[in-house]
Amino acid sequence: MLAKWMHTLSKELELDPPIREEAPRLYLLPFDEERSISIEETDQGYRFSCPLVQSASLSEELLIELMHATLFGQGTYGAILSLDSKGKTIEAHIHDPYSSTYGEFREKLEDFINNLDFWQEQLKSK
Secondary structure (H helix, E strand, C coil): CHHHHHHHHHHHCCCCCCCCEEECCEEEEECCCCCEEEEEEECCEEEEEEEEEEHHHCCHHHHHHHHHHHHHCCCCCCCEEEECCCCCEEEEEEEEECCCCHHHHHHHHHHHHHHHHHHHHHHHCC
């Protein structure tokens, strides 16, 4: 189902080249010039993830703020802000069971992108 949704999304966004499968069940949607949003199909649905910032560049105070945001869902739209598997980058990710329609999937993706924009601004201003 995700392959069909990626095809539809590519058409709607007029992407050239269109979003393609980078690895089995994994798609990359360009977010900005440096990063892409990973959209991964899982057995229970799909997962969005995207790096935000190198963790070494953040103060302890800001890391605590990110932990509180995740813990209490403040400004995260349901996403989790965490370290990547190497512990070097703060990333945002969200796992969602399959939405019943493409429209619901697209709405979740838009919320995730808004979340990334919000946290990018927050991290730049600190």
